[in-house]
Amino acid sequence: xxxxSHDHDHEHSTLSEMDVRVRALESLLTQKGYIDPAAIDRxxxxxxxxxxxxxxxxxxxxxxxxxxxxxxLLKDATAAIASLGFTGRQGEHMVAVENTPDQHNMVVCTxxxxxxxxxxxxxxxxxxxxxxxxxxVLEPRKVLADFGVSLPESTRIRVWDSTAxxxxxxxxxxxxxxxxxxxxALAALVTRDAMIGTALL
Amino acid sequence: MNGVHDMGGQQGFGRVLxxxxxxxxxxxxxxxxxxxxxxxxxxxxxNIDLSRSARESLPPAVYLSSSYYEIxxxxxxxxxxxxxxxxxxxxxxxxxxxxxxxxxxxxTLDTVDAALKxxxxxxxxIDQPALFKVGQKVRALNVHPQGHxxxxxxxxxxxxTVVSLHGGHIFPDQHTLRALPPFTVAVEWLYTVVFxxxxxxxxxxxxxxxxxxxxxxxxxxxxx
Numbered sequence: 001x002x003x004x005s006h007d008h009d010h011e012h013s014t015l016s017e018m019d020v021r022v023r024a025l026e027s028l029l030t031q032k033g034y035i036d037p038a039a040i041d042r043x044x045x046x047x048x049x050x051x052x053x054x055x056x057x058x059x060x061x062x063x064x065x066x067x068x069x070x071x072x073l074l075k076d077a078t079a080a081i082a083s084l085g086f087t088g089r090q091g092e093h094m095v096a097v098e099n100t101p102d103q104h105n106m107v108v109c110t111x112x113x114x115x116x117x118x119x120x121x122x123x124x125x126x127x128x129x130x131x132x133x134x135x136x137v138l139e140p141r142k143v144l145a146d147f148g149v150s151l152p153e154s155t156r157i158r159v160w161d162s163t164a165x166x167x168x169x170x171x172x173x174x175x176x177x178x179x180x181x182x183x184x185a186l187a188a189l190v191t192r193d194a195m196i197g198t199a200l201l
Numbered sequence: 202m203n204g205v206h207d208m209g210g211q212q213g214f215g216r217v218l219x220x221x222x223x224x225x226x227x228x229x230x231x232x233x234x235x236x237x238x239x240x241x242x243x244x245x246x247x248n249i250d251l252s253r254s255a256r257e258s259l260p261p262a263v264y265l266s267s268s269y270y271e272i273x274x275x276x277x278x279x280x281x282x283x284x285x286x287x288x289x290x291x292x293x294x295x296x297x298x299x300x301x302x303x304x305x306x307x308x309t310l311d312t313v314d315a316a317l318k319x320x321x322x323x324x325x326x327i328d329q330p331a332l333f334k335v336g337q338k339v340r341a342l343n344v345h346p347q348g349h350x351x352x353x354x355x356x357x358x359x360x361x362t363v364v365s366l367h368g369g370h371i372f373p374d375q376h377t378l379r380a381l382p383p384f385t386v387a388v389e390w391l392y393t394v395v396f397x398x399x400x401x402x403x404x405x406x407x408x409x410x411x412x413x414x415x416x417x418x419x420x421x422x423x424x425x
Contacts, residue, residue, distance in 0.1 A: 018228070018230050018271060018274070019228065019229070019230045021230075021274065022230035022233050022234050022237075022274060023230070023233075023295065024292065024293070024294070024295025025234075025237065025274065025277075025278065025292065025295070026233055026237060027295040027296070028287060028291050028292065028294075028295050028296065028297060029237065029241070029287075031296065031297040032286070032287070032297055032301040033301055033307065034241060034244060034286065034301060034304060034307060035237060035240045035241065035307065035308070036240075036307060036308060036309045036310065038309070038310040039236075039240055039307075039308040039309050039310055039312075039313040040233065040236040040237060040240055041236075042310055042313045042314070043235070043236035043239050043240060043308075043313060043317070044232045044233075044235070044236050046313075046314070046317060047225065047235070048225055048232075087318055087319075087320065088317050088318040088319055088320040089239070089316075089317050089319075089320040089321070090320065091320065092320040092321065092322040092323065092324075093322065093323070093324060093367065093370075095365075095393075108209075110207065110208050110209030110353050110355075111206055111207055111208075111209075111253075111257075111351060111353060112206065112253055112256065112257075113269060118320075121225070122225060122235065124219070124220070124223050125220060125223065125227075125268075125269070126217050126218060126219045126220070128269040129214070129217065129218070130208055130211070130214040130265070131214040131215050131216060131217045131218070132217045133208040133209070134208040134209065134210065134211040134212065134214050135212075135214070135217070136209075137209040137210060137355060137401075137412045138209070138210045138212075138355075138402060139407070140407075140410055141407060141410075143217055146216050146217040146218075146219075147217070147219065153409060154409075155409065156409050156410075156411060157407075157409060157410050157411070158395070158410075158411045158412075158413065159410065159411070159412045159413070160393075160413050161209065161353065161412060161413060161414045161415075162415065163351045163352070163353060163414045163415045163416070164323075164351060164367075164370060164373075164391055164415035164416075164417070165249075165322075165323040165370060166367055166391070166393070166415050
């Protein structure tokens with residue numbers, strides 16, 4: 001119990017320390033005129049409410065439903081995704097990679113945390129973790145096992161390490177028996193992790 | 202730089218822990234730190250490669266023991282201290298002591314949406330023809346630059362195959378040579394190169410694995 005209590009106190013004081021540090025930073029940068037707090041609020045609001053995996057899910061659903069769009073997406077993902085209004089920071093140069101029975105795709109950034117913000121939003125903590133960044137290129141099947149995913153040995157796994165400004169979207173396999181669904185209903189089936197390649201649908 | 206940030210293939214970090222129903226931010230300061238980092242990019246006093254370089258060159262123990270947004274905060278402070286945009290005394294006090302320097306732009310409520318929508322594309326026109334073509338075997342150079350680079354250690358010295366060309370892109374290794382604008386903009390062909398798992402990880406490793414990296418032409422050489 002003593003040890004638990006110590007850990008808890010430590011964690012609490014670390015958070016408070018960062019809270020104080022970041023408040024001081026914001027106050028200083030505002031006084032300097034380097035930032036406008038209203039713009040800071042707006043950036044947060046954008047990623048909290050407007051930009052997230054629901055954007056990518058629309059792209060995937062459209063690709064499943066419309067063969068011409070899928071062909072465009074696989075040929076020029078930047079333009080195809082931009083046609084739905086998803087552009088900008090950390091999605092300037094997009095590539096879509098399709099999962100097939102022969103090949104499963106996974107995305108990582110071993111050097112930092114590159115991630116396609118306009119279609120998936122901000123990355124989850126695990127994507128930025130040392131464990132994911134170190135192991136995904138070395139032992140992707142074991143990483144998939146951490147997500148509860150198991151693939152046949154005959155399926156090739158291609159890991160895309162985002163080392164430049166190209167950002168990757170995994171186009172998951174369309175689940176069976178979904179022919180009757182609308183694009184909106186299809187989009188509801190698509191998860192963030194499936195678009196990173198750490199989940200199946 | 203062969204830093205701790207270059208994590209591909211390192212061992213001992215344990216399982217990947219996924220938080221169920223993870224919140225976008227785990228504390229208010231994380232959201233403020235994210236947004237300030239984005240907003241300060243508009244100051245034009247550094248570029249994305251200098252910003253990555255600042256994070257990577259934090260002391261290794263600090264890098265490994267900091268949460269990701271904590272790394273961003275430390276790097277942002279470092280970038281501004283190096284450019285005399287703020288002083289340590291000001292950071293400690295959270296109060297202006299010396300006048301600001303002139304910056305290229307401040308994001309406002311009126312300009313922020315357009316800035317996020319536009320992003321900062323790195324593709325540029327390139328005159329010289331590409332040295333390599335799709336399907337060609339290339340070797341990642343066995344180099345260990347002191348400065349910023351985006352060629353991960355785990356592919357260096359290994360032979361892969363060109364999967365695609367992405368046109369000319371700003372070369373990070375040069376983009377970080379000058380700390381202040383005007384930055385050195387060298388445009389080089391960018392390729393995606395695929396490596397077989399056993400080429401990277403040796404006999405006995407999973408033969409069904411392939412790994413790609415995006416590599417600028419100066420990182421690669423032709424294989425005879």
